[in-house]
Amino acid sequence: MKDSKQRSSQRQKHASALISKGRRKVNTLFSKIKTKLSHSMPWLNNWFNHQDKDQNRIFVDQFSAKPLTFKLNAFLEALKSLVLYGISIGLIMFALGLGIGAGYFAALMKEEPVPSYQVLKQQLDNTDQAAGLYFAKNTKFGAIKTDLSRTPVSINEMSPYLTDAIVATEDEDFYKHQGVVPKALLRAVISDLTGFGSQTGGSTLTQQLIKMQVLTSQVTFKRKATEVLLALRVDKYFTKKEILQDYLNIATLGRNNKGQNVAGVQEAAQGLFGKDAKNLTLAEAAYIAGLPQSPSVYTPYDQDGTLKDPEYLKYGLNRKNTVLFRMYRDHRITKAEYQAAKKVDLTSEFQAKAEPESTSKRYGYVYNLLESQATDIMTKQLANEANVSTQKLNSSPTLYKQYETKATELLSTKGYQIHSTIDKDIYDSMQEIVKQEGSSFGPTYQDTTTDPITGLQSVGDTPVQNGSVLLDNRTGKVISFVGGRDFSLKQTNYMLTKRSPGSTIKPLLVYGPAIDQKLIGSKTMLADFKTNFKTYAPTDYGNTIQNKFIPADKALAQSLNIPTVNLYNKLRKTTNPATYMDKMGIHLSDDEYSQLGLALGGTKDGISVLAQASAFTTFADEGQHVDAYVIDKITDPAGNIIYKHHTKKTRVFSKATSYIMNQILSGVLTDTDGTATQLSDQLYFNTNNLVGKTGTNNDNRDVWFIGSTPGITLASWMGYDSTGRNLTDSSSTINQNYWAKLANSVYQNDSSIMKLEEDHEKPSTVTSSKVVKATGQLPGIVSINGNTRTVDSGKVTSLYNNWTPEATQYEFGIGGTSSNYETFWNHYMGYNNGYGTIMYGETKASQSESE
Template structure:
């Protein structure tokens, strides 16, 4: 018997065999039973689903519900993605304390020009306000305030129906909580992203504050015209009394301001304010708060505001300056101080004149050009101090600051950055001959305005006439100057050239995203007005980088200096060779003398600059500068609709000329880099004002030069010393 046979006949082998057979049988039976149970469960599920089966019109409803649910989930996830950045502002337990700054602003002459924020001592608790005032606000602004969860879906649907019937925006759907979320955390930009953030933050506020607290914060922070923020400040301004003491008629007039504070401000348009107050009184009746008999006296005896003239408040500037103070506070540069006085670089007279001029220009030429909005920034190129900032046509209608927050294509006004980058390669000068002819990068082939080409022209001529193809060819040539072996096709060279152009823009102070697109050299990437003015300051000051700013000095409530821009920030640094900047100034001066910006010329003042017009005439710019000021102005429409063939050399250059002629009067003129000093000062231009624009602002005061101020200071010191010697010496004989 073999070993294998003996193994098979052993007890151990037989037991192992039986064990394996039992295991196999167990798995087989288990798999079979599992399959039977699965089939039974599936059959039960089918039977259950058959009972839920619908057909005909019911099935259509079910399908619509299911698809709608899927779409709603996807939209919700996308909305949450956009809303996430907004919640960063609510991080930490002191999210509201960060907003509790009380700031008084002074202009460059030391005059109080406005306030922002709120002092707790100035806040009147809603328990101390008349009940009919609170009822008037609720009845007019958010009738379901105490019922909804932060978003009034019923109100939104009703507003959509009203707007659809009127074929326009007649009624808003934002709740008071949403408006508070916008005031505290967001800007006034009109975008879908902002509305999504606003909705989520409204829900967040409802979860962290009571309805009373939300209403209190809203009434303390809302803009109410006349440069006032908060219902207590408005009551003091319009009626000379605390909000605790306002009558029913006065309360109705205050509640009517929320919709359009400039339009219904009683010191501006009393008939409109009284008509709006009557609407509020009727709302009180409709909402069931009062009866017709209770409002009868208020209707027959409307409120009369205290006598005030047409006051001007530089609200665009103050909003931006307030955000700057917030940033300084968040960075810890102001210590724990919450009550502050800020001396700004604001030139109040120039600000008012610029605001009035832009309003007049839009009123006169806006319908013809089909343009409704404008923004402008004027700054000192040597320091970056912003003298004037206009953010739109009417602050009361829309507080969105188009000078700082709107992103618009600069068009050809971006080309000087391209030309400077070309000069920096060392291969170009203003006299260098370049080719103006069709050019393509891949399947993208830009063309000049009017589809005309000039052939071989000097570089200065190409910029003077704003030739698109030359700017694109320069971007390719810049890339070729930084060529990489094995990567020398047109596409790669243009890409490297655009990277160098973006690098130049960053050195000049443009921090907004500049996507690397083939059309970047002709100004197709979005920028904002204030950064463009800062970039052009680099040309005006000989190649130094500056940062646009409003705050010059900041003092705490005890009068101690806690921040000085000159002391606490590094001086402007040289970022470009001055010779290259002088070449750019020479070329850009020619744009004004013989090119597209001739309407911007100033008598007896050397200026340089560049116009900009985007594809489809949606945006029109003029960026100009002298040795004293940089001024950037933009015209366009909020809804991105095209203008009627408006170019940067038309209305923008014309308006820039009027405003900058005023800015330069009576001051010591500084030369542009590389140019001799101007021979004479500028005379005051005629100040035109329409009948409904009010009186013109006072004549722009003359400013002493640094040298003149030093001389006068020396004379004052000498006189003081002489007087002291006389007092200390022997009595006269």
């Protein structure tokens, strides 16, 4: 008996010890939890203290109880404490998570503007979703072309079956909620965070309307939070009937029997069943109501408007039955109606294939340009929002295509407005001129061409084409352009195609950098003698050689080739010309820069008219370059700016260099032997501040003229397509005459943009020196054939970029051999040795230029 009592007592002690040990572990655990929570939320301290006192009191009371009762009660109390602590912590963590979520939502929405009733109504009611296209001064001329057809109608013109079907299928609680369903939204958030559960998104019809009309399809927490905020506001502002009407007018609903994408129930009813939305039967309404979930899968038509095969048609028909069941389950139709509609064979009711109406693009060149530019802008903007760098985007065609597709969708569905820089009046007048003058450009040939895709050959007209552009020198905006002779004949925009720039590259690549690098002044002498750079032997126009030294300004005004090549050869040894060209937006390869023929326009792929004209504006804007642009801004339907062009200027040349280059380039029009001396007589305006440069490449393949006033630069290129056809010898004159007519039209439309009376202000860094006309250097003493001679007669003013030349030396110019200098000095001494007598090259240079 005694042993039994001892064993019982030992068991009790052992149980008590285990319970005490367990309680200590639990207390330690909760002490750590309390400490962490108390640090973040001090207000919990009082509550915890109160709980501790209660638990200590209970524990002490249990120690005074009977042993068996103590064991049971202690266990139950410990379990109860664990449960209470668990519930308390769960509630606290839930409240904490709710608070953090609310705070995060508030932070996301802090900078989000709250739209007014008028703004929301305009956005929701807007059924013209394709981006509008505008000339400058807010003049609309069209919209981004899309095959999305939409015809809005009042909800009173829709079958009641249709409205009931869409609610039962897409949002059965539509008439009960306030724009969002919290439980569905919470379920969607948990699904997004965990990756488990339904991926429905928890969107009500109101939220879907917001996504389609106001927001982008980008999946981010901020966009979702904005969607919720706007859905609540829409439900507050508008009736359920108004919301439903807007949704049914803009929802995308697959394709019609013409292969066109359709949106809105009226277009769907017409395109599928050949009737108005108000006349739809129950089965037809159910079919259309099933389309929004997956229009491409459930639509009955292929891209060309033919009816799908039964194998694929069944998906839409099965979806129709699902809609009918939901209508029946929602007590919107009777069981008899449900069963009858299920049996309807809609296949026989679908319309037969039809051809879409033909459409023509007005202002085709402008349309294509704006569509391309806007798509590129939006593509880069979307990628940037996704933290994808422009470099990465451009280096991956697949990645670019991904964001380009999204951009195209936005421009087709969000009702944006694309505002361009194109002046409609000037553009119209330039198109009229190219139409009138085109026949004078040169003969039109009949050529056989091969389609690069199909390989099929066809015979068609090959006329002389033209690409022209008018730029604002200081902002870079494209004021107007000519894309080609006839858009209906060929849609290629010749303002953007790359062609050999001919001699128009000389001031940009050679003379401008040489002056900026203090290599030459305006009267520095350049050699124009027969020369051979290993395998390259340039000549001047007509295979001629001047056989003398030429001042730099005269060499450029007369567009002589040999002096230019000599100067480029010297320039490359002192600086990298690519530094200048890159800053002006012209990017060529190292191999191209290594070729002396580049100085005469010998590029591999060519340079576009737009890029060449843009680079030329640098001289007019005191040596600063701005990139050309055609899109000023893009706005949403409410007028909010989602993109705005910002002009950024880059210093290319010093102000002194630009001033000197303008003085030299004016000689192209004023010098006796300038290549455009006849131009001024054809212009209606003061040409005192007009500068320009002609350009012609081998065999008259391409001809150019670029002219600048202080305000604008106008460039014109002529040539045949890449067919081997060449222009005539008179093509440069024809192009200049045409350029004059374009310039006159600009002057007559808006002379203020030309800034004709603004003189090029001479910077203080321009140095003027009186140099010897024959040597281009200051007077000096030279030893000639052993005789000392003072050289100081016949002085002219030479301009320099903040430096002065040396006194005349025996070898005073750039280029030329010892024999060439000997010939010069003997001629200078009075010998008649043929110096200055024009010679002819043995073979025509591979990069010879006419101007």
